[in-house]
Amino acid sequence: MTMAHSEYDYDLFVIGAGSGGVRASRIAAGHGARVAVAEEFRIGGTCVIRGCVPKKLLVYASQFADDLAHASDYGWTIEGARFDWPALRDAVARDVDRLNAAYTRTLDSNKVDHFLERAEITGPNSVRLKQSGRTITAGTILVATGAWPVMPEFPGAEHCITSNEVFHLETLPSRVVVAGAGYIAMEFAGIFNALGCDVTIVNRSAKILRGYDTDLSDRLLAITRARGIAYRFDASFEGVEKQEDGSLLVHLGDGGEPVPADVVLVATGRRPNTAGLGLETAGITLGAHGEIPVDSDGRTACPTIFAVGDVTDRVQLTPVAIREGHAFADARFGGKATSVSYDAIPSAVFSQPPLAAVGLTEAEARDRYENVRVFTSDFRPMKNVFSERIERGYYKLVVDGATDRILGIHMIGPDAPEILQAAAIAVKAGLTKADFDATVALHPSMAEELVLMR
Incomplete structure (x- = not known):
């Protein structure tokens, strides 16, 4: 078991209270380590607060549209059915609040200290809390800050939103343009399409869902087109222009007509959330996309600093981050040599x-x-x-x-x-x-x- 020395404030300091960071904190504390976590936004991370969980709730809500449309075929008569976007939005927000509280209770019940402010690394064994200015030392530092949506640079980008903001729209837009054709783009396109919005997907290439079997992506393309989603392939954003009535006009580089929209959702990828973390103070050089290179144990180039989850150069999936966090804590503080297998990940x-x-x-x-x-x-x-x-x-x-x-x-x-x-x-x-x-x-x-x- 590798426990830190008593001269440090904590045995383990975790930066980021998402799925991987919370799991690592809880398990390390269970092994007897003194643990603290810093989180600059809300405890729970992307998946719980502004990712897969609230998005899945939107998916469920949008599927009712299809079920209601076919209810009469199964003998049901449903009169006066209408959809209320603010009611759904607020219900999802309440569940996010519930989960945020639940994750906070998990840290409290495991006696993990938590600081709701940004932390930056100032050396191999020290961090500084940005708001309070306090410096904290730790035998081991774990970076679990996840990833952040990429917003490309183009004129009018300030008028666009990412998956972070999509859950807070005041009203349901009539026309939505989605940039990108990865899983986040396809999921939100499906949600808005099912809720009755006119949806156009704009993508730089002519392929959707790169990385999935072509037979599946080709079939999804055909089905979503039949459901009314429009596609502009081999097209890049030239600019987004705000009109006098507040609507948007999306100019594309494919020579076609501009696309009118009420909301432009940019879902062109996610980048590891490492900007300004101070990793260079510990001799850590980031990869080409801002990722933290780690070995099979999650160790960085600095032997006292580790990283798990989307911030690393491995797989960006919540269950993987949880397993990495658990394995790290078991190995570092529980004396259990544990490895994470990356084959056959569903x-x-x-x-x-x-x-x-x-x-x-x-x-x-x-x-x-x-x-x-x-x-x-x-x-x-x-x-x-x-x-x-x-x-x-x-x-x-x-x-x-x-x-x-x-x-x-x-x-x-x-x-x-x-x-x-x-x-x-x-x-x-x-x-x-x-x-x-x-x-x-x-x-x-x-x-x-x-x-x-x-």
Whole structure:
């Protein structure tokens, strides 16, 4: 066990009280370490305060629009249905407040001190709190400051918002332009589209959801176009002009007409939140995108400073940050050598319809293996039987032909993320296509398609 010396104010000082920082703090304190955390905004971090949790609540709300539209097909008569954006916005804000309080109680119950102000590193074992000016020393410093939305430079960028501000819109916009086509862009485009807004996605390339299997992204593109989302591909922002009536006009570099909008949401990526942290005072050089290089234990170039989560050069996912924080605390303060495995990490896009994946895409598998077998199921989900929109689900198994081991699972359709979580266990465990074939189907369900592909 590597405990710090008593001459320091704390054994561990954590900068950032998000998912990774809170987990590391709680576990380290449980091992007997004296721990403090500094957080300049709200305890809970991006995921809880302005990311995946409130966004998922918006997704649920927007899906009611589709369910209500088809309710009559199932015998329901619903009169006077209307949507109230302020009611939803405020309900989501109240839940964020609840979670912020819950995370704060977690720190308190584990006797972790917390400072609601920005902290900057002033050396290998010291930080300075910006508002109070107080200097605090610690045997170990953990940086868990996460990432921040990127706002590119173009004329009129000040009129645009990012995913940080989207949860606080005063009114529901009639016209939304979304810059980018990654998972954040596609999720918010789906939300606004379902709530009745006119949505245009602008992207520099002609591909959405880079990194996901092409069969899934191509299908999502076709479905969202059929649902009314417009796309301007191979287009860059030339500028955003504010009109006399307060609306916006988006000028693009593709030679086409400008796009009118009430809200322009820029979702072109996230950058590690390292600006002004003072890492250079401890001899730490950042990567090209502002990320902190770390070794397999989360250690930086300075032996007393560690980093976990989105601020590092690893995987930007909340569950990964939690595991890294836990492993760090166990190894540093609990005497437990723990490593984090980065293979077979499941991920999902809560688009409409959602998609989910784990393991290698077909293209990745063919690059690494000589004999790759692919099994697919293209089906109409029972949930969509009465719908006028012909939206089909699609599942794909990518298999190593030499060993029969499943290398990847890729799914698009209703409830795909919920199904994928269980299926990811099979990929992580190294199960084979024969194992899937030997499993009896659960009928009628969409998930049964996973064991019926031949």
